[in-house]
Amino acid sequence: MAEIVPEIQARRARRAMSFRPIAEDVIERLVGAAVLAPSCSNNQPWRFVVVADPARLEALKEALSRGNAWARRSPCIVVAVTDRTFDCMLSDRRDYALFDVGLAVQNIVLQGTREGLIAHAIAGFTPELVKQVLGIPAEHLVITLVILGYPGDEAALSEKQRITEHEERTRKPLSEVRMRDRWEGGA
Ligand SMILES: Cc1cc2nc3c(=O)[nH]c(=O)nc-3n(C[C@H](O)[C@H](O)[C@H](O)COP(=O)(O)O)c2cc1C
Numbered sequence: 001m002a003e004i005v006p007e008i009q010a011r012r013a014r015r016a017m018s019f020r021p022i023a024e025d026v027i028e029r030l031v032g033a034a035v036l037a038p039s040c041s042n043n044q045p046w047r048f049v050v051v052a053d054p055a056r057l058e059a060l061k062e063a064l065s066r067g068n069a070w071a072r073r074s075p076c077i078v079v080a081v082t083d084r085t086f087d088c089m090l091s092d093r094r095d096y097a098l099f100d101v102g103l104a105v106q107n108i109v110l111q112g113t114r115e116g117l118i119a120h121a122i123a124g125f126t127p128e129l130v131k132q133v134l135g136i137p138a139e140h141l142v143i144t145l146v147i148l149g150y151p152g153d154e155a156a157l158s159e160k161q162r163i164t165e166h167e168e169r170t171r172k173p174l175s176e177v178r179m180r181d182r183w184e185g186g187a
Contacts, residue, residue, distance in 0.1 A: 005111040012169065014118045015070040015161050018152025022076045026115050027052070030078070030148070033111035039100035045086035047103045049079040049134050059133045060145075065124035070156045071147040078146040080105055080121075081136055101143055108146055120147045 003009075039045060051057050052075060060079070061072050070165075071077070080101055087097035106120055112119025127142040136142060143151055154162050 005110075007110040010171075011113045011119075013120045014151065015120065015157055016152055016154040016164060016165055017070065017073040017118055017147075017149030017156075018073060018154070019073055020150045022052070022109035022117065022148055022150070026117070029115065030108045030111050030119070033107040034104040035098065037107050039098040039103070040088035043083045043087040043100070045097040046101045047081040047140075049081065049136070050076065051079060051134070052076040054135060056133065060130065063126045063129035063133065064122075064145075065106075065126075067158075068122055068124045069158075070161060071120075071122065071145075071148060073152065073156055074147045074149045076148045078108060078148065079130060079134060079136075079142060080146065081140050081142055081143045083140045097141075098143060105144060105146060112146075112148060116150065118147070118149050118151055121145070122147055 002089075027050055031050065034046065034048060035044065037046075051060050057075075057077065060077060064071050082097045082101045084095045084097045087095070087100055089095050109119040109121065121144040123144060125142075125145055128138075130142045130145070131138060131140070132137065154165060157165065
């Protein structure tokens, strides 16, 4: 029977991680999956900085927001970088760099899920500090940090995060987001 792709169904933005390192071949597959994503005119606007060196990783973690203290357990963080000039810039504000990087990041997340990892993209970090630690040019855009790690204990989670970890996912009802044959509901 047709079904939703199992990794899409299984993926969650979980936070309880172990310190267990991630093998190099696994990392290679994650990045390999990322670059298979489609992009406007095949511009491939993504750049990924894979950070696993312990000293560099520690420095990078200083950029995490307080709410993302759970990510301090991660043995490897993939930093997704782009620039609007790396991709199509069309009329009506259609700059495709972020869109295409999002497609590539989701490939990392789904491949990570397949590999038994938590792969959790976050926005809660200080981009200037990330750039400084990794030597990323100031004019580029650090759009997300993909926090990677094998499932582990909940020690680093806040009370609220511990509850979320076991909750069903919440989504708007389809009736609110899906329209048929025309735009419905005004502005
Ligand atoms: C762009 C983006 C930014 C996010 N930023 C954070 C973050 O800073 N910290 C965090 O714990 N989760 C973050 N999340 C995870 C979301 O909170 C999570 O995906 C959402 O609550 C839905 O839960 P689910 O992914 O388990 O279905 C982010 C997700 C996305 C896509």
